[in-house]
Amino acid sequence: MKISKKIYLTTFVNLGLIVVIGMFAIFSFNQISTKFKFTIIADKLNASFLEMRLLEKNYFLYNDKGGLLEIQEKAAETSITLNEMRADIIKAVGEEKFLHMQKLLRDYSRMVALGIKNNKNDAWTKREIRLVGQKLKSYSENVTALERQHVWDIITKTSMVMRHSLWIIMIFAFIFSLFIVRSIRQPLHRIVALTKRISKGNFQKIKTKPPANEMGAVIIAINSMAEELSKREKAIVQSRRLASIGVLVAGVAHELNNPLNNIAIIAQTYNEVYDKLDKEQHIDFMAQVEEQVERLQKIIKNLLEFSKPKEPKLAEKDLNEVFMHSLELVQNVMTVANVQTRLQLADSLPNIYIDEHQFQQVLVNMMINATQAMSSGGELTVKTSFIKDKDAVEISISDTGNGIAPEFLDHIFDPFFSTKEDSGTGLGLWVSYGIVKKHKGRIKVKSTVGQGTTFTIIMPTSKKYKEEDNE
Numbered sequence: 148m149k150i151s152k153k154i155y156l157t158t159f160v161n162l163g164l165i166v167v168i169g170m171f172a173i174f175s176f177n178q179i180s181t182k183f184k185f186t187i188i189a190d191k192l193n194a195s196f197l198e199m200r201l202l203e204k205n206y207f208l209y210n211d212k213g214g215l216l217e218i219q220e221k222a223a224e225t226s227i228t229l230n231e232m233r234a235d236i237i238k239a240v241g242e243e244k245f246l247h248m249q250k251l252l253r254d255y256s257r258m259v260a261l262g263i264k265n266n267k268n269d270a271w272t273k274r275e276i277r278l279v280g281q282k283l284k285s286y287s288e289n290v291t292a293l294e295r296q297h298v299w300d301i302i303t304k305t306s307m308v309m310r311h312s313l314w315i316i317m318i319f320a321f322i323f324s325l326f327i328v329r330s331i332r333q334p335l336h337r338i339v340a341l342t343k344r345i346s347k348g349n350f351q352k353i354k355t356k357p358p359a360n361e362m363g364a365v366i367i368a369i370n371s372m373a374e375e376l377s378k379r380e381k382a383i384v385q386s387r388r389l390a391s392i393g394v395l396v397a398g399v400a401h402e403l404n405n406p407l408n409n410i411a412i413i414a415q416t417y418n419e420v421y422d423k424l425d426k427e428q429h430i431d432f433m434a435q436v437e438e439q440v441e442r443l444q445k446i447i448k449n450l451l452e453f454s455k456p457k458e459p460k461l462a463e464k465d466l467n468e469v470f471m472h473s474l475e476l477v478q479n480v481m482t483v484a485n486v487q488t489r490l491q492l493a494d495s496l497p498n499i500y501i502d503e504h505q506f507q508q509v510l511v512n513m514m515i516n517a518t519q520a521m522s523s524g525g526e527l528t529v530k531t532s533f534i535k536d537k538d539a540v541e542i543s544i545s546d547t548g549n550g551i552a553p554e555f556l557d558h559i560f561d562p563f564f565s566t567k568e569d570s571g572t573g574l575g576l577w578v579s580y581g582i583v584k585k586h587k588g589r590i591k592v593k594s595t596v597g598q599g600t601t602f603t604i605i606m607p608t609s610k611k612y613k614e615e616d617n618e
Contacts, residue, residue: 164315175304175308179301188232188235189527192225201313215259218259219263247287255276258276261275276474298480349527408488436474461502466542467492469501469506470492476511477511482513484519484524485523486524487525488526490528493531497609498609499540500607500608500613505582506582513544513579516575520549520550520600526547528544529540529543539607540606542606545599545600547599548600550595550597560577583604589603589604591605
């Protein structure tokens, strides 16, 4: 089920519960209001009944029939009040209790009327008046007390239901919120992890099946983006590699020309002195040709290995060896540019866990950039070292070129940013930065205008790399 549907469902359920509770509360408050109105009426009736009982005592004590006349008037007024309030009283206590109270009031009025009519001091009449009056007053008080208790019971019950309902809604909302959060959190963590990997140049997709909701759609979209970025990155890396080859060819052409000239000279000399040579000299001439051919093959093999696209393959490598292989590719370019190399390579460096082909691309790009920065020649210093406290290996490549202006330093790793104006694409350092980050390394730059630039690459040892990978 989609997250939006889950949210709508829980909203409707909560609203339904609130509506039910609200209707119950309204019903309860209506009951309380009705019974409260009755208690007001009952208080007035009880006051009237009490007043009639007091007048009744005057009659009993003093044989004052004037009191009976007043009782008769009060009874008539009370009867009118009962009839006027009939609907409210019946609504509160029911028709049966209303009719019974009305009957007691009529009986009381009839006995009072009988007492007025009877001129003699009739003990039976007095007893009946007293008896019916007590019944009327007691019944009225009992009904009033009972309804007051009903009001309290309704208030207690309503309060209890409201409290329980509040807890039910809160518990339901909490449980559903946990359910929603859980359904969002796990895919969200995968999305965050994926976007972090993408930001570091690792375009590996989420392999688990995405959920059938909005988060799943986001995961599918990000997977698609990662796949497309991976394809484009490979295309950019390959284009940069081919661009680097174009630079290398200028130096390699000189290197290829030397063994070819040597072969030509050996062949020409061999033809001229062939008849004068013995068997061992013939073999020696051919050995020289073979040596020059092997030299050519090595140069061509290095170029082909560098230019051929390959799938990333991580393995433990010695940084010094990887650098020396890379130096072989650019040595001729540096010779043509009159750049001298000074090496300060530390012994017994821990291995690093890299794809040698990709990392070679970074080192070649760094050295070509340094060579181009020293247009009139200069010195390239390469230093490797082990940073024990960080369990990392460091390589720094320094040139004595023009340097980079301070305002450009924060942007040199941005795509399409170049300080070479029309001669640069602005992708070389960006690609190098991505490769280093993908290998869990860091790359930084320090430059002084007019003095030169130093690029420093810090790579975790293979041991640290694997420890971080297992975390």
